[in-house]
Amino acid sequence: MIKTNEGKAAIFDLDGTLLDSMDVWHQVDVDFFAERGLTLTDDYMTDVCAMKPDEVARYTIVRYGLHDTPKALSQHWDEMVLEAYGTTVQAKPHAVEYLDDLKASGARLAVATSLSPKVREIAMRHVGIDSYFETVVSVEDTKAASKSSPEVYLLAASRLGVRPEHCTVFEDLLTAVRTAKKAGMGVWAMEDSYSAIDRDEIARIADGVINDFDDAPRQLL
Structure with a gap:
């Protein structure tokens, strides 16, 4: 049983945290790179993991010398991603409970994600979590380029009317864990295979690490 959390807020990332979706995104990347005859590298994945979609498109075009416009490339990815997120993505174990x-x-709940509005909405509906949150914020809703800036977390807290020090963020990636801590928020890190390389540093920075939501804190920080 979770203890009373009135006046506290939980802010959740989607990819790799609430959603068991990183393999799906990786498969979309694999399929896209295969159709273009390109090589998908680990450093590319690291570089783009916290970028906005339009930033990823521009970066990919420059890096691989593609002739697409950022808009056309983003639209193509959207079609591939929407299909995957609307049909195959699942929630992390015990997330709904x-x-x-x-x-x-009594906790206030929000989402802070790098996913575009269309993708996040179809994914949240598909796994049945769309009704839990008072506000859903994307990096696109801020002036920041990625979660290396705390703006998305601070915007979520502001919309909830909860001070940053009364917010607990759930994230899986090192960049996001570090940023949320700098914003003055508590942070619990979700173990995910795509962040395994940073496991030690994540554990050092975060207030706690969980393997699934059965391990999540019974009272927010």
């Missing part, structure tokens, strides 16, 4: 418990405890 944890959201139920937090909601019942």
